[in-house]
Amino acid sequence: MSKPPASPAFVQQLNFLGRDASNESAALQAAFSLGLFGQLSAGPGAWPLSLDSLAEHLGANRRGVRAILEPLVGLGFVLFEEGQGYLLAEDTAAFLADAAFRARLRAMLEWWHPVAKLPEAVRTGAAVDGRDLLGWFRALFLEPSPPVPNARAEEFFDRYARNFARTQALVTAAELGLLARLVETATPRDVLAAELKVHPEGLGVLLGVLASLGVAREEAGSWSFTEAAARMLDATSLPYFQRALPATMAYWEAFGHLGEAVREQRFRLDLRDPETARRIYQENASRISGIFGSHLRLSRKAAELVGQMRSLAGARVLDVGTGSGVWGAAFGLASPTTHVTYLDSVHVLDAVRPHLTKLKLEARSRLWEGDCLSVDYGEAEYDVILLPQIIPALPPEALPGFFAKLARALKPGGLLLISGYLLTDRRDGPLDALYFALRRYVSNEGDVLSLPEFQALLTPVGLKSARAFDMPIQQVVVAHRGDVAWPEVAAVPAA
Template sequence: MSEPVASSPAFVQRLNFHARDASNESAALQAALSLGLLAHLPETGLGAPVPLATLARHVGGNLRGARAVIEPLVALGFVLFEEGRGYSLPATTAGFLRDEAFTARLHEARRWWHVAAKLPEAVRTGAAVEWNGASWDLLGWYRALFLGPPVPAPSPEAADFHDRLARAFARTQALVTAAELGLLERLLSGPVALAELARGTGASAEGLGVLLGVLGTLGITRSEGEAWGFTEAAGKALDAQSLPYFQRALPATMAYWEAFGHLDEAVRERKFRLDLRDPETARRIYQENASRISSIFASHLRLSRKAAELVKSMRSLAGARVLDVGTGSGVWGAAFGLADPSTHVTFLDSPHVLDAVRPHLAKLKLEPRSRLWAGDCLGVDYGEDTYDVILLPQIIPALPPVELPGFFSLLARALRPGGVLLISGYLLTDRRDGPLDALYFALRRYVSNEGDVLSLPEFRALLEPVGLTAARAFDMPIQQVVVAHRGDVPWPDAA
């Protein structure tokens, strides 16, 4: 198998995409097809662009859901957006959607979403799997999709569309299966014979051969006679330390699998298979997330300290009272606690999440200057002129949009003169047409009945009415932060 030519950072980025976002991308394209969303858009220049509200009405869906589905398609170039007018199809997209044989292949691929989740079973047994009262040759589908002769597409754009809709989610399941079987760990020390891999993983040689072949198309594995090992790029990217870090993303991806398989249902009926507004579901998912984040606490702490340095360049943190709202693992508050030996940090979250924070504070010797506050961020009293710095680490997308004006009003009231509000997480472009990873994160938030990812103008529209009239975005490692205040704090020189 030939390995894709790519620099190590590009290879790692591609692997992370397939672990985290590829299934989100497939889900958006499949939902657009299932909803008939694209059928309601004219070819550019041959009709008036369709506004979002009209499009949502045409497909019988809600505005927020229709937007969550179509925005990634705009970022991918399959749909065009004209600000103030609406959406249309480029000639290339309109062309391949008129090809009935090609669209039939797209609809056929949609049928395999839920079946694909049974790939671990298929690889173990080497046999067909049962789903929805029928027998499915899942291994045969994978062979045809990845290892057989390519089926011609009407155009390069059509081939790209099919790859993203049909193969992206299938690649994710191949990684999930490899992790579940412990396959990649067995390749860390060098090539291993297929028969030995089958014995060690408890899988069938036939199923394992298909899986290794699919991983080969991802540039991860290659055959050496009867043995299989890592490619050179994979060997450099996936060592004993980085492999566990990479594989930690997969359970979170699988938590959303069933919900994404019913994304069209969520758009039309607002029926959510993973409803994080349900207290028990939220408790389970957020606790799992806090545990996963805690396992990579050290690396995230280094990144969070960059944000603390940014705020420290704007105002002193000596004696500062810091509030970390929706703290998760506590990594953001801890970074500010370490920024000055006299800061005091309050960590606010639900009790089961705070259980994951305590060990980190003890290890960093921050307990004497810390307070753990168990509560709902939308239901507590933050007080007045209480805090010098308020942190919102990736919490806004988890909150219902209707609650945000009141939430920011409470936070502004709690902020002292010269105080700073720091919001971390994804930030969309002003047109909400990128970046793609932020749009896929927003889609995940929609399908779990949560909030949204915002742009800087959208943040400013929420912050200015409550007196936080100065707001800027800053690039940080991995994500961005929005810093807001009342105009009484100087911006850093490098801003």
């Protein structure tokens, strides 16, 4: 008898803690440390402050300030009046006026980098670099909290101070092998500590934090996954979940210096540096390759969408910034006569070849080594061009010329597919897309766009017809010259 599926709410929350919770804490902490909240007015008669004015008052980079502000608007701590600017929500202004509460917020700013040493603290059970990290976690999660002005203040503090610590607890549990061990039988704490070669008291704190997340539980002196966690994290799915955690940690130091990046444009993880980009993108390609099969099933939905608009028989498809090659492979499988070109750097293409071999697509594939911004795509070469999650990796100033080259390379009746996150028209959600955009800023990359922003880039190069469609993973924007009929599928409505 198969076990019941995991609760979608629990799955969403745990994935948020593993991927985006630290981004959220970083945005709130940077806004506080930069003095952003103090620049905004609240209440009746308050005057909105424009983004340009706010950046000028803070002496900071405009795009960096926007990258921090947008999640705060999505969370409701800051208000945005279209065409005018930003205001502080009245309830936010009220709890930030409390001096004791502000002091607690200031005290938390010094813990970002020490928290990354939680694995060492759990192993030794001792202070790390003179800091009682285990005591800090115990006070934050396992002991009664000091009073706060109101429930809204508690929510702010929880997101500000606990979310990045929750992420680190999951990272530590994965690194020490605790999550993998909890998949097995219920086990006493001291036995777990001996098996994992960690300190029993340190492990006790970590287990207590996991219990507060609904991941672990103690029953009759033994620890195991909760029922909800066991449904989500079995021996098959746990590796999938844990693959996201190293990517989160790759950005940890950079987020710890987010205020510096916004004010000084100094990036501790600069993906415009060729060597840094090579390392990170190669790691990403390898990580994505590990989940290639599941993503292939989802990517084939996009090929089905295109198949409703035009035949893929004999089509020439270009997959730009292919990564693992999963999008191009999905189109290669759509018809036995489709030919796909996979464009990326050589170290990424190395991860593509085994997949093409396994799927028997080699004879109808071309691996093209090159930089997507500098290669010559030719004229009227391709029936379909795929951009799988690469727009946020490109400098915004390069996009007009990039789209012009792609439009020139499309045949009559050709389609451009852009996959990835899509913001609302007001750029105030979805929150996971805003956190992804913040990650792109802190690594000196590109941006996440809304449909109107895509249309503003595509229309001048002749791709005057563009719509967004929901896909199982994220969304796709499909664009053409107006010479292709739209499918009988509901497009994403304007937000």
